[in-house]
Amino acid sequence: MxxxxxxxxxxxxxxxxxxxxxxxxxxxxxxxxxxxxxxxxxxxxxxxxxxxxxxxxxxxxxxxxxxxxxxxxxxxxxxxxxxxxxxxxxxxxxxxxxxxxxxxxxxxxxxxxxxxxxxxxxxxxxxxxxxxxxHRHQARTYRIVCPYRQETLDKYEELFKEYGMQVIRNTQRKTEHRITGRWVLIGTADNHRHLTEYLLDDPSIIELSF
Known part of the structure; x- marks a missing residue:
């Protein structure tokens, strides 16, 4: 019992x-x-x-x-x-x-x-x-689509560095009229916010996801 x-x-x-x-x-x-x-x-x-x-x-x-x-x-x-x-x-x-x-x-x-x-x-x-x-060490994936003008999207990698980002991985893919880049970036939450604000105002970007 x-x-x-x-x-x-x-x-x-x-x-x-x-x-x-x-x-x-x-x-x-x-x-x-x-x-x-x-x-x-x-x-x-x-x-x-x-x-x-x-x-x-x-x-x-x-x-x-x-x-x-x-x-x-x-x-x-x-x-x-x-x-x-x-x-x-x-x-x-x-x-x-x-x-x-x-x-x-x-x-x-x-x-x-x-x-x-x-x-x-x-x-x-x-x-x-x-x-x-x-907040201090945040990873995000960014995808940028721009019109293709005989150039790559390497200029954005320099921009990422200016905003204190570390590029972990990147790929670029070209279609007939567009070029698409995808990056995995690591940085602080504030740096990510400042970067996205700049990218959203970039007139050469057709599509942006982050």
Missing amino acids: YADYADLIHLLVALAIGAVIGAEREYRSKSAGLRTMIMVSLSSCLFTILSLKIGVENPDRLAANILTGLGFLGAGVIFKDENRISGITTATTIWMTAAIGMAVGAGYLILSLFATLIVLIVLILLIYVQERIE
Whole structure:
């Protein structure tokens, strides 16, 4: 009877942990939010409890199978836009929530609560550090289309350097009447803003994306 009561406590703790982590993801409008994190935490906890009750010869296989089963959830929240991959933090949060749920199911309540605190610090507090870094070191993809006049778009690379940009990659493609350039530039947010203001006023540019 005591074991059943303890298991119920573990499930409630797993629910609370999943709710706390999921609320943070929901607040930031991520694809895996409150209910998803609750279900991940609860299911991992319950699988662990059942496996311990049934008896597993090799506990390592239990953890491996749970994390393998969660792989499709992680893949579902990762997507690629034009110049960056999004959703990796949410995918890894799903994995971490599962690990915490397993710790709760195995009875390691203090460990799981401490791990939850670390997750919240990473998700809530370190985002300001990340934003600070991105403000000073931001990568963007620029695409410029101009009329073709027997010249390349190399002049823009000199312009990028004047605005303090580092050119990571560039390609140029010519059609019959137009020439298109694509660059990946790294610089501060302010430098990107000043550069785009200049490019938007450039009368020789037919199309501009950034």
